[in-house]
Amino acid sequence: xxxxxxxxxxxxxxxxxxxxxxxxxxxxxxxxxxxxxxxxxxxxxxxxxxxxxxxxxxxxxxxxxxxxxxxxxxxxxxxxxxxxxxxxxxxxxxxxxxxxxxxxxxxxxxxxxxxxxxxxxxxxxxxxxxxxxxxxxxxxxxxxxxxxxxxxxxxxxxxxxxxxxxxxxxxxxxxxxxxxxxxxxxxxxxxxxxxxxxxxxxxxxxxxxxxxxxxxxxxxxxxxxxxxxxxxxxxxxxxxxxxxxxxxxxxxxxxxxxxxxxxxxxxxxxxxxxxxxxxxxxxxxxxxxx
Amino acid sequence: xxxxxxxxxxxxxxxxxxxxxxxxxxxxxxxxxxxxxxxxxxxxxxxxxxxxxxxxxxxxxxxxxxxxxxxxxxxxxxxxxxxxxxxxxxxxxxxxxxxxxxxxxxxxxxxxxxxxxxxxxxxxxxxxxxxxxxxxxxxxxxxxxxxxxxxxxxxxxxxxxxxxxxxxxxxxxxxxxxxxxxxxxxxxxxxxxxxxxxxxxxxxxxxxxxxxxxxxxxxxxxxxxxxxxxxxxxxxxxxxxxxxxxxxxxxxxxxxxxxxxxxxxxxxxxxxxxxxxxxxxxxxxxxxxxxxxxxxxxxxxxxxxxxxxxxxxxxxxxxxxxxxxx
Numbered sequence: 066x067x068x069x070x071x072x073x074x075x076x077x078x079x080x081x082x083x084x085x086x087x088x089x090x091x092x093x094x095x096x097x098x099x100x101x102x103x104x105x106x107x108x109x110x111x112x113x114x115x116x117x118x119x120x121x122x123x124x125x126x127x128x129x130x131x132x133x134x135x136x137x138x139x140x141x142x143x144x145x146x147x148x149x150x151x152x153x154x155x156x157x158x159x160x161x162x163x164x165x166x167x168x169x170x171x172x173x174x175x176x177x178x179x180x181x182x183x184x185x186x187x188x189x190x191x192x193x194x195x196x197x198x199x200x201x202x203x204x205x206x207x208x209x210x211x212x213x214x215x216x217x218x219x220x221x222x223x224x225x226x227x228x229x230x231x232x233x234x235x236x237x238x239x240x241x242x243x244x245x246x247x248x249x250x251x252x253x254x255x256x257x258x259x260x261x262x263x264x265x266x267x268x269x270x271x272x273x274x275x276x277x278x279x280x281x282x283x284x285x286x287x288x289x290x291x292x293x294x295x296x297x298x299x300x301x302x303x304x305x306x307x308x309x310x311x312x313x314x315x316x317x318x319x320x321x322x323x324x325x326x327x328x329x330x331x332x333x334x335x336x337x338x339x340x341x342x343x344x345x346x347x348x349x350x351x352x353x354x355x
Numbered sequence: 356x357x358x359x360x361x362x363x364x365x366x367x368x369x370x371x372x373x374x375x376x377x378x379x380x381x382x383x384x385x386x387x388x389x390x391x392x393x394x395x396x397x398x399x400x401x402x403x404x405x406x407x408x409x410x411x412x413x414x415x416x417x418x419x420x421x422x423x424x425x426x427x428x429x430x431x432x433x434x435x436x437x438x439x440x441x442x443x444x445x446x447x448x449x450x451x452x453x454x455x456x457x458x459x460x461x462x463x464x465x466x467x468x469x470x471x472x473x474x475x476x477x478x479x480x481x482x483x484x485x486x487x488x489x490x491x492x493x494x495x496x497x498x499x500x501x502x503x504x505x506x507x508x509x510x511x512x513x514x515x516x517x518x519x520x521x522x523x524x525x526x527x528x529x530x531x532x533x534x535x536x537x538x539x540x541x542x543x544x545x546x547x548x549x550x551x552x553x554x555x556x557x558x559x560x561x562x563x564x565x566x567x568x569x570x571x572x573x574x575x576x577x578x579x580x581x582x583x584x585x586x587x588x589x590x591x592x593x594x595x596x597x598x599x600x601x602x603x604x605x606x607x608x609x610x611x612x613x614x615x616x617x618x619x620x621x622x623x624x625x626x627x628x629x630x631x632x633x634x635x636x637x638x639x640x641x642x643x644x645x646x647x648x649x650x651x652x653x654x655x656x657x658x659x660x661x662x663x664x665x666x667x668x669x670x671x672x673x674x675x676x677x678x679x680x681x
Contacts, residue, residue: 195375197610200654202617203635207651210639211387283500290502291621295636313508320512327505334500342496
């Protein structure tokens, strides 16, 4: 080996965090579980392709009673397995886009408030408090009822009620970082406000924001499931929450049409939060002992 | 700052937030596709021309927008939340009936969650790497990830099919004719499952939070001092550590009130609990917008009040704030 190899190679913080993440068993399990779920949702139609609205057998056939209908049928006799595979798509899509909307609004509000301070901060923080007072699900219900219940309205409604927490977190990070020397240095070489916000502070504020964004995906999935359960999702797409809502009146006769989609939601959010916790530990070495 | 002055300042601020909610409601009615009068009447058909004309006159819909907003605000200041055309009754009357079951449900769930959460957190913090601590960590992730309406349905299966112990629907038995204490017991019996369901999500968060917070506080200098002067484990934990560790939980409990109401909405739908959430759900099905917006307004009011109470209890728990340590 060459002598230069004795000098330890510099490891980028991201790579170091990734290394830490891989040592965290629950987090790796969560990532694996999430990959399986996303894989089934994206490519499940190669295993079993059918219309989730097709009636295939007697209503409320228990799982395993009939060959080929391994997960039973719902109250109309539709195949639960098809529903489970097809119903994940809208749930994940809405969850992801809602989380994206949340993060974009939250970072924008928080960055402006934290960076400029003064009246901008006051104004934006009052706005944040206002949205925290509104009961989120109720407000989303109002939005979806007044406007059409499409996938995008639902995603938008979830995003518009969920951003305050991200905004507070971003603001706190910006307040802390804007006082640091490298920000002063950037300003002294003539960087403008926009450049400092987007290129200097934001990258350094990212780790906690990535963790929070991950957890936001979980919250958004639960939100979408709740709205669909109430029958406020897109009426033309099968989703896990909708399956639970439609079958809940038959719960005393049949457990599976309600239990299985709920289990799917639960496992997805569980996996997402394991990954989020893992990222949190990886980015914050100080917290690792907890 | 004196506590009384503080309360008034907070009340004034709450009032501004409520005006904000009303303005938002107003904007939503006008932003929704279609004629505002039709939005207010709801899409239920059978509305006569006469009724439409009444609505237009009542809300001043032929006047300029700012005037309409003024009329709308003035109506609400008189607790006139409009008329529910589906239930054929004033919205304020409907909500007046439905608000107490929701408050009962939400408060019970919150008390269960805080109490059990703190107990679990304290026990777990005694041995941060012990088995119980591990259990609390797993439980809090599981409790957080399960959709609340699904947890409720699972409890219904468990307690009506497998071990029939608790009623799974409504707030009191349909043929119940007793009064006073017997009635309260009957309601409490019906409350067990909905309140437990709602408590589980928040219990998970509080347990996790108080565990982390207790571990941090137990490492602090003043706890070491307390131990050094020979205090037993009991006083150290309950008098010295817990008092400080409970502050972050109070903060979070206050922030969670909005989410608690959102959760109650789903739980009420699952258990047919006759509260505001159930009312909101019914009014969505009937496209009864005045009722839906009225529920949004009152639920926000409950959150504003809850935040005020949290702030005050925070001042009681932490003398540093009361004596103006800022």
